[in-house]
Amino acid sequence: MLPEVAQLLADKKDKKLHLYFTGGIRCEKASSYLLKQGFKEVYQLDGGIVQYAHDIKKENLPSKFIGKNFVFDNRLGEKVTNHIIGKCHQCGHKADSHTNCANDACHILFIQCDNCKTTYNGCCSEDCKDFAQLDIQTQKELRKDVTKTVSSSKLSSKIKPKLYQLFNYWK
Template sequence: MKPYRVLLYYYYTPIADAAAFRDEHHRLCLDLNLLGRIIVAPEGLNGTVSGLTADCEAYMNAVKADPRFAAIDFKVDEVEAHTFQKLHVRLKEEIVNSDLPVNPREQTGIHLEPAEFRAMKNDPDVVLVDMRSNYEHTVGRFKGAVTFDMENLRELPDHVGEIAHLKDKKIITYCTGGIKCEKASAYLLSQGFENVYQLHGGIIKYGLEEGGEDFDGQCYVFDNRLAVDVNAINPTVISTCHRCGTPTSRMINCASPACNNHVPLCEACGDTHAGTCTDDCKADPQLRTYDGTGYYSKKPIGYSPGLGYRSMKRSELAK
């Protein structure tokens, strides 16, 4: 058993004083030595954190002790060390940026548990639709899934026409941990799609509980691992090195801070090209030192682990 855990979770529930809750929650994470990224909004909570097993257990118990989050679903993975370098607990308007005119507490797609999804995904009347960004599904996606060339969920209205001809099908949306699908499936319902489902807990939960069958490639994650294996049944590699074209599932952030693109890059090209995706990026005078991982922690201004963004007015939602 590995000594650390990674927790991936979200929950839509009204938070009356989100600013006060953010401060309280930040203190809880500090007390438990957790690192990661957490978003607090009037509509709920969304986070990924890492910590020692006992600290993560204490965190999950503390969150579930709050009646508002009693039904929260934690996806738990074992790791050798922290997968984050800092702790960020931010206050925002939404727990996932979408700008979609929907409320998943009022209407959303039918939740499919991983076992139900596995049993249903190969039905000829079913279409799998990936609700993640293009750089995420480039490195991994479900076999036969529809993907959109979008940077974020706010662009979904621009792409929904691409599946308009599938309104008579059973649509199953999926994403990394399930949070995007809460709003994406609700939006599809609002656009006239009638048989809309979503993979509850996302790709990560499916991999943990059902072995990840038919997920090709790796799953992009938002910590310093960048991409992880989820398929223990019929794994394959679908992405190719951005530089040389050889098959690789190894993801990096370009070492040029002006670029920071997420691209597959094989180990050899990472070393040869200093972790950059183009020669122009390699010539960037602000080039970051490539350490072989391709992960670079942001350097936020005015933020400290102990205080957070105290310079913000407590009543102001962070943008």
Template sequence: MQLYNTLSAKEREELIEQANQERLTISFYKYAHIGNPQIFRNHLFIHWNELDVLGRIYVAHEGINAQLSVPAPNFEAFKKHLDSISFLENVRLNIAIEQDNKSFLKLKVKVRKKIVADGLNDRSFDVTNKGVHVNAEEFNKLIDDPDTILVDMRNHYESEIGHFQNAITPDVDTFRDSLDIIEKDLAEHKEDKKLVMYCTGGIRCEKASAYYKHKGFKQVYQLEGGIIEYARQVQQLKLENKFKGKNFVFDHRRSERISEDVISHCHQCGEPCDTHVNCANEACHLLFIQCESCAEKMDQCCSDNCKEINALPYEEQKKLRKGKEASNKIFKKGRSEVLKFKR
């Protein structure tokens, strides 16, 4: 029985083009108690592979986190299967504002220790004891309240290209880095302020809201469905859009534009720009912000050294990479010293 991908990304891309079907980019999550994540993982792969679902899905004892692409004609069958799973019945699905048929090119369902890495080992912490969920209209009212503290629970490279007005945007590389920093910085407001959080689709905020309740914060709220659902509700209900710039997403699109504001800059020349790219040198692959002018000048590379390597014949590049581990700077997301105008 097939429980893994058999096609390369290129082969899948060709099949998508041949099928000529609209695909929907969807994300959802659910914190739940899953007894055997491996069996559940296999169950999902078997059923979703049959429906030509592609994406990146994490399963753990604490629940599921899914970002995927499904052919529009198969959506009802996909939803029916979700509803057949007790804890996923009527789960909220975040449908992307900007669609791309090639947002995902493989189906990867992986078992992890946690669906959101948090670095916590506190067994008395109950992730299902979450804060108050608010919709876009309620959120707008809350963040206008002077007694509210608004916190972006995403990483620095996400908030750099887009965030809500007056939000605290921690300069962190990972979600686990932000938890203790925020608690320490806001400790004196556990009793008197409303702590309101947001993230991409809600999964990080939900865990954070439960954590901060556990740590003694009395008024904890989160934006339900995150920025993705907020943008949909703003469009549908004609609400004031308080989000500026782009929403970073974790697929081939890299971002969705929520407003026309460009709040970040090219990491190489400093001009206004909010387009994330990966360095064309496969041995580097650094994620950074690059404008069209610099992309042309640098051959889509982050540095002169990478530009020189990328210009070599492919076989020579492979020889240079042989036996070398990927540099940690790949994961610094724009913090590399080669970037003159990094944040």
């Protein structure tokens, strides 16, 4: 992922680069990597978006971060503002709720709207929905043959937005 970022920004090594992450630990790693790659000015947001969200609330400042900040605990997200800038990965409607596919053999993390949550029983696809409905014993047997249950590479390329798409999104 980091090498891809460095590649995408290869012609911007003289520009100021500002990194922000959820918390801030990965920021350290990322910035030292980018400095090594020849980027001149790399800045970090102290404490990440989590700290930023707390600070602006305390100071009563308008937020420059809109929407929801993904966090790695059970909440899977912390609203910073009420904007919904995400899209359901299944139907494309506005949504910002992360969910793990209810099929334990898949468990992919993706954004799902309430409608699709109902339609797919909390799963990422028809395949996973069908699989999750089987009884546990059958699931276990099928899971021995991983390729039969979920071709996760096919799924993840469908569901995880490619990096360049994210960049276009932010423009």
